[in-house]
Amino acid sequence: MSLDHIVSVTIGGLTVGMIYALIALGYTMVYGVLKFINFAHGEVFTIGGYVAAFTLLTLGVNDGMSAIAVAGCLLAAVVASVLVPMAIGFLVERIAYRPLRGRARIIPLLSAIGVSIVMQQSIILVFGSKPVTIPTLALSSASIVVGGIRIRVLALVIIVVSAVLMAGLTYLVKSTRIGKAMRATSQDMEAAEMMGIDTNKTIAFTFIVGSALAGIGGFLVIMYYGSLKFDAGFLYGLKAFTAAVLGGIGNIPGAVVGALVLGMTETYGVSVDLGFLAWFVVAGLVLGLYVQMVRIPRRRLQHIAEDRRTPEYERSLLNVYRLTPYHGVKTLLAERTDALLSVSAEHAVRLMAGNVFLAVVAAVMFVNANVRIDTRWQPVIAFVVLMVILMFRPSGILGEAITEKV
Amino acid sequence: MGTILELQGVSMSFGGLKAVDSLSFDVRENEIVSIIGPNGSGKTTTFNVISGLYEPDSGDILLKGESVAGLRPDQVHDKGISRTFQSLRLFSNMSVLDNVLVGMHSVTDAGLIASMLRLPKVRREEAAMRVKAREILEMFPGRFSGPRQQQPAFSLSYANRRRLEIARALASEPALLLLDEPVAGMNPMESREVMEQIKVLRDKGYTILMIEHDMHVVEGVSDRVIAMDHGVKIAEGTYTEVANDPQVVEAYLGKRAAEATA
């Protein structure tokens, strides 16, 4: 397997991951503020792509035009694919979610599913049920050669544009007045109101920003793949939602990390030999061992009550984690142990099972080093990787931002 | 001196329970008024109604003669009423400084685009707000100095979280400050310190309505005391008058007697 191949697979993975990230941010921001999954968000992405395509087709963009005219068409498409989703995000929140706020959690969720169906049908009504396709432009198929490796310019554009947008979003949330209002609202909506924040406005703003990002995602996808189906938002939305959970729902950097992990997993899983993939499993195993041997025990030590803190007790707690299965099983089977030890032993045995699983997987992969997994297994691979990660980190890679860390 | 807050026959019930029952009182400018009463007598609910969390079933609430009943909490805050909470409600994952800056939300107006572009006007406003936030935090000498301002609020000690709540409420320079049990859970030394700070606030011209159980603090700072029981105002006057009022004594003693037999 050549370096060229790995570089181009990596770029492919980053590209897909960044698209997922643009959509995942909308899920995670809305969840952060409202503790609610906006299932209609995937459709906002589709609408962004359709509106962009519609604009390009209406303007009759083609390579015969002058460069300036093409640029003008693209600009118009970008603007449309941002503004229309923004308006839709705003209206959906206003009409379908705000009146239901404060009801049982399941109710806005049902409303979201309804909205998602309505939006999908609307796309069919307005644009028809056939996939929308844009003419191939020289620009969207252009590629450059770096160090003998051919790279599609558009892939780089997607990666750079998304990264810039995410940096902007981070700045917005961290440092601006409205961003502080968003964070305050997500932590305690009532208290935020009593500190003078108009939470309705803040929530509407959150929907608008999330929809704009999804809209841009739609534009980039139609440019990259050249066509889009009316139900594309379902799968993209599902994956982006998964990415948000994987990174830690409600956590903005988490959504990006989760999306990149998912994009890379999907792409690498079916594009490189098992022998190469095995090294990722090995990396996961190293991380898993670190979690089991160092990180968790260190945290557990803090849970020992003051009056029980003796060096022997600390050592027996460490042993449970470090020398499992022997000490873990011994502790579990012992007749009288204290609660902290037996809980820790159970935990340690579970972590150990995860690590053994990773080791076995790595071994199997090394044995079959030259095999490449069939593309049809892509979802299965992604699923297994997600489950393993969430087993070690139930609250996602970077953790849920909204849970109070006391 | 003008009247800042006036409650006119305010009632608030939850289901069948009348938590606040035709309550009337006023708070005049630069005055410290304390509300006392046994647990469950409707003190916090009174604060919640004033700050717009609930709309009163009947009655009116006037701030400087203007009705604020039925406004949203953020609108009430804009009008000049800010508060602290009995059960701490800081923005735990935000830094100490950011908590105070959120308290200034209603007195700043940096728009989104101007903020993203970091226009000079926004930068000036932000710098001014930071200076002001630090000044407010310095009201509590040594408690929020230097690097501690960048720490998340959840990492603070309990007493410091209570202090930060007061700082956050002060950030908008409210016409009326509502303090819900500001020294609850503090040791006597910390309580005394907070008491002195409340006096400083009065010297600075603030008007304060406070709920407090600690009678030393109530005696130490109050210009006037209002006693409540079962949602009703049962006494009003100076600390000595209220503390010796037979109905007040009964409300507290009755409770204690009940506790003794239980």
Ligand SMILES: Nc1ncnc2c1ncn2[C@@H]1O[C@H](COP(=O)(O)OP(=O)(O)O)[C@@H](O)[C@H]1O
């Ligand atoms: N949101 C609410 N829903 C139902 N009952 C409430 C609510 N808030 C307060 N109450 C009830 O109203 C009464 C007064 O409570 P509260 O104002 O918190 O008392 P205090 O602050 O004087 O201890 C209590 O019986 C309490 O249970």
Ligand SMILES: [Mg+2]
């Ligand atoms: Mg109370």
